[in-house]
Amino acid sequence: MVDCGKANVLEDLKNALNGQQLNGIVVTHVDNDHIVGVIDLLEYYDTYDFLNNVFIIYNKYDETLITYDKGNKLYEEIRRRLSQKMLIKSYARNYNRENKVIERRRQKEELPVHILSKVQRGLMSADMLENDHVYITMLSPDIDTLKKLMRNWKNVTESSAKVKEDSNLKNQSSISFLLEFNKKKVLMMGDGIVKEVYEILKEFKGVEHIDYIKLSHHGAKNNNEGIEKFVDTFSCKQYGVTIKKGQTGENKHPDRDIIKGLFERGCKIYTSTDYECTEPTDLVHRIEKKSEIGV
Numbered sequence: 001m002v003d004c005g006k007a008n009v010l011e012d013l014k015n016a017l018n019g020q021q022l023n024g025i026v027v028t029h030v031d032n033d034h035i036v037g038v039i040d041l042l043e044y045y046d047t048y049d050f051l052n053n054v055f056i057i058y059n060k061y062d063e064t065l066i067t068y069d070k071g072n073k074l075y076e077e078i079r080r081r082l083s084q085k086m087l088i089k090s091y092a093r094n095y096n097r098e099n100k101v102i103e104r105r106r107q108k109e110e111l112p113v114h115i116l117s118k119v120q121r122g123l124m125s126a127d128m129l130e131n132d133h134v135y136i137t138m139l140s141p142d143i144d145t146l147k148k149l150m151r152n153w154k155n156v157t158e159s160s161a162k163v164k165e166d167s168n169l170k171n172q173s174s175i176s177f178l179l180e181f182n183k184k185k186v187l188m189m190g191d192g193i194v195k196e197v198y199e200i201l202k203e204f205k206g207v208e209h210i211d212y213i214k215l216s217h218h219g220a221k222n223n224n225e226g227i228e229k230f231v232d233t234f235s236c237k238q239y240g241v242t243i244k245k246g247q248t249g250e251n252k253h254p255d256r257d258i259i260k261g262l263f264e265r266g267c268k269i270y271t272s273t274d275y276e277c278t279e280p281t282d283l284v285h286r287i288e289k290k291s292e293i294g295v
Contacts, residue, residue: 002026002188002214004037010044022050023113024136027058027074028190029174035074042077053105055086055098057115057138057175059146090138090175091146094120111181118200121178126206135180139200140192141173149173171217178207184295185209187236189216195226202233210234211295215241215269219254227258231265238268238295241287243275256283 001013001022013022027038045051056078078087086105088098095115102113113134116124121137129135141149148169155163174190176197187210189197194216201207213230216223219241230236239262244253259269260283269287277284 003028003034003190004041006033006036009037010041010048013041014048014050017050020050021052021107021110022054023110024055024057026175026177026188027056028176028188028192029059029170031170031191034190039074039077042074045077053086053107055088055102057088057090057136057177059089059091059141059173059175088115090177091141091143092138093117122204124205126183129180129206131182133181135178137178137180138175139178139197140176145169145172171223174216176216178210184211186211186295187213187230189214189223191217191223194224194230198226198229198233208234210236212236212238212240212293215239215254215258217253218242218244219258221255221258224255224258228261228265231262231267237266238270238293240270240272240293243271243273243284243287245273245275254284254287259283259287 001024003026025038025041028034041051058074058078086101088095092098094117099114102115106112111132111134112130113136116135116137118137118139121135149166149172152163152166152169156165171191172193174192176187176189176192178201179186179188185207187197187201201210210230213227213236215227227239241254241259254269262269263283263286270290270293271287272289272291274289275284
């Protein structure tokens with residue numbers, strides 16, 4: 001599961017799993033619309049057995065630093081509920097130790113999961129990826145970006161003057177990752193920067209096609225600038241976006257130029273979220289609403 005929204009989605013998640021275990025949660029960054037639902041979920045950790053062996057990918061960079069309230073609360077819930085071996089950061093050079101722990105905890109009927117750094121994946125060819133194995137490659141952020149974010153957290157919390165949270169830094173610190181399974185490839189952008197991820201992926205061996213991309217930050221222009229390169233280089237024709245409910249003024253995400261460029265290249269864009277737009281000719285109406293997308 002990638003993020004969990006603002007609301008308590010416990011019952012929806014339980015129904016979606018239909019008796020299966022939840023293996024992993026990726027918390028991309030500490031904006032409330034990504035993190036609050038995960039906190040709610042962990043507060044009920046002891047009530048539901050589908051969380052028994054879950055691992056969490058979340059960048060708690062330095063536990064000696066005081067962080068934003070919600071980020072700190074999530075870390076406290078993780079520390080209280082889970083073994084620290086199951087808390088995984090996105091900026092490691094390799095994940096050999098973490099993968100051994102995940103494999104030891106894996107149930108017989110569950111698929112093997114391998115977490116890779118961009119360094120590890122960059123050294124692998126496509127034929128090294130085994131069938132019926134799940135590969136999750138951490139693409140961003142890098143350690144320097146996280147250091148800047150943590151300094152901002154510290155200043156916001158400790159400064160006597162009113163220091164504002166840096167929303168751009170929070171987005172830049174968002175976890176982006178590539179998920180690969182049986183030659184299918186899904187890119188989850190979180191709220192990350194598309195141009196940065198593109199530069200990383202074009203160097204990977206065996207990544208010639210991407211089947212589906214979740215657009216960054218509700219389809220915002222600055223985050224998704226250059227997304228058309230994924231159509232040209234990786235032949236990706238399916239995209240998803242979380243649409244803001246209000247579609248007026250500053251809330252008018254996704255950016256219409258971004259989705260226009262994708263539509264002009266023959267792409268399909270999907271959403272699972274409700275929105276309100278009274279302009280009948282608005283491009284947003286071409287986005288298809290679906291709860292499940294096949295790749």
